[in-house]
Amino acid sequence: MTSGAVVPANGSASALPLVAAAVTVVLWSSSFAAISYGLQVFSPAELSLLRFAIASLCFAIPVAFGVVRLPPRSDWPAVAVLGLIGMTLYQLTLGYAMTRMPAGSAAVIIALAPGVTSALAALRLGEHVTRRMMAGLAIAFAGVVLVVIGSGRELRFEPMALLVVISVFATSIYFVWQKPLLARTDPLGFTALSIFAGTLGLLPFALGLPAKLILVPWPQIASAAYLGVAPTVLGYLCWNWALSRAPAATVTSFVYVQPLLASVIAWFWLGQTLGPLAIAGGVLAVGGVVVTIRGSRVRPINSRNPHERALETGACTKAV
Secondary structure: OOOOOOOOOOHHHHHHHHHHHHHHHHHHHHHHHHHHHHOOOOOHHHHHHHHHHHHHHHHHHHHHOOOOOOOOHHHHHHHHHHHHHHHHHHHHHHHHHHOOOOHHHHHHHHOOHHHHHHHHHHHHOOOOOOHHHHHHHHHHHHHHHHHHHHOOOOOOOOOOHHHHHHHHHHHHHHHHHOHHHHOOOOHHHHHHHHHHHHHHHHHHHOOOHHHHHHHOOHHHHHHHHHHHHHHHHHHHHHHHHHHOOOOHHHHHHHHHHHHHHHHHHHHHHHOOOOOHHHHHHHHHHHHHHHHHHHOOOOOOHHHOOHHHHHHHHHHHOOOO
């Protein structure tokens, strides 16, 4: 028996986490154009803080009135640490790296996240990664490289790439280490508390934001508001819910589709062209995700027997 290997109990039930992951990737892909627009006037730290402050406000009232219940107090330190790693550290390292290195280089490195997540999930959670899943991840990564090349982006690595590598590990740790916590708490409350923690972690890096808000044109503020509500609140809610009900390796394989979706959205929104090689790479990336999904057997966590859930929870609460 493997705690991470799951089988379909119900077709529609097992498909819902994958639908939630797909919705998240669409939202996260749409954020690239909004981020580019916001960075015209904000620093990466300022834009991240404004984005997460808006997201925190979206949760503050429901939490205050008890509509959203936060995790048990005993889990608060663990959730806070994960919020600082998966949100504060991820946003800062990726944001500042993108100001100093080619976007294509960063996109390729970020595409390592599903593979790193799969490895950590196998080590940490005992999730079974089949050969078919590994093949799917490799195919999808090859598709990402083609998307980057076909978009005319430069594949040149430099020391600043180290920051992107840090962001890859930060987001992978957030994805994997949250699973045992999500097994005993509501994804809505977990998302709220981790966003609160991520917002507090960004405060020291953007102390000049209040003064800048007076001078910034409203369209850039509207862009930050979109980032806070759609990719952050809705995106993380769907993502964390999907992770609470499906293997981390399967869910994170959807990240491979992000470069193609981001390019398509930029094509519609910003008029950026999408070459034939990029389209072919996108098809390959999607195909790799399909192979990964078909190589895993998904069964909702709630359908496991108590012994399986106790084993997973006990094995995964020793750290953070």
